[in-house]
Amino acid sequence: MAKRILVVTSDVPFVEGGHLVIARGTVRALREAGHEAELLLTPQNRFGRQLRAYAATRFTDVGMDGQGRSIDQVITFRFPSYAVRHPAHVCWLNHRMREYYDLWSLLYSRLGWKGRIKETVRRTLIRAIDNHLLKRNVTKLYTISKTVQARLRRWGRIPSEVLYPPPPQRAYRTESYGSFIFTVSRLHSLKRIDLLVEAMALVHNRAFKAIIMGEGPERSNLAALIKARNLEGRIVLLDETDEETMLDRYARCRAVFFSPLQEDYGFVTAEAFASRKPVLTATDSGGPVELVEDGRTGFVVPPNPAEIAAKLDLLAEDKKLAERLGGNGYDFISGITWENAVAKLILGEKTR
Secondary structure (H helix, E strand, O other), X not given: OOOEEEXXXXXXXXXXXXXXXXXXXXXXXXXXXXXXXXXXEEEOOOOOOHHHHHXXXXXXXXXXXXXXXXXXEEEEOOOOHHHOOOOOEEEEEOOOOHHHOOOHHHHHHOOOHHHHHHHHHHHXXXXXXXXXHHHHHOXXXXXXXXXXXXXXXXXXXXXXXXXXXXXXXXXXXXXXXXXXXXXXXXXXXXXXXXXXXXXXXXXXXXXXXXXXXXXOOOHHHHXXXXXXXXOOOOEEEOOOOOHHHHHHHHHHOOEEEOOOOOEOOOHHHHHHHHOOOOEEEEOOOEHHHHHOOEOOOEXXXXXXXXXXXXXXXXXXXXXXXXXXXXXXXXXXHOOOOHHHHHHXXXXXXXXO
């Protein structure tokens, strides 16, 4: 039976996060399955004002649509979207506010004594709110990876079920296995694109190149590092960030590099596999490590430029290896479908 489903996630202006990709993909998949679905964006607010966003989300009416019709179910994602109240509430958790969980030590180390007191109080409040909401406010809780699931167990002892998101619904294709490694990401220090730059300086095959695509605060630092390592002729920092350019590079690259620090999931891995390209990731990258099988669908190495460079040289010299690993990745990701995701996300009448 067709349902009227509201997909809810939080948003900050001018930032396109992975949670938005999942949310939009969920809306599309729901509609393709015959349901009515809409996307609602609730506030996240900038750092220090998140409690107001929780309150605003809590009082957002998601019981009826603009025509006075009942909404049958809500599906929420990241903080604080799961604060909405609805009797049929599925949360497909992207992440909580990581600065107050797994990234707390990093935040704490950067604060003065006054900031440490203030943020410790905020962390205590938000952790308590999250525990209540995810245990009492949600009918069914999924996580997008085992990495996120483990964080819930560690900070809150909150039970959940893993449901891997399929690749976003895009026109993936495979054209060739060119002589370059591709990476696409928001250019942030946690994405560790600098590892690729440092590794390229150690690659013996000088004809092998790297293409970096993305926007973010690390762009100028990466450009400076590329220049400092005399790699201007071997590393391209793309100005374009549109979807067709991204799909074109996926289609023509030899492999994809993606080694963020403790990523929640990372669509880059899934998109690379959908393009039949292997993925090179790091042992501490979180979600990508759950998908990449070392030596079968790509390589998992320590986050060390020399280790990365060795695998880049291997891929540069053996196109057939990249084709084989990429084919295995495609077979793996083909088993993670939107049809299966929708079947799990929709609550049955007896569940309500």
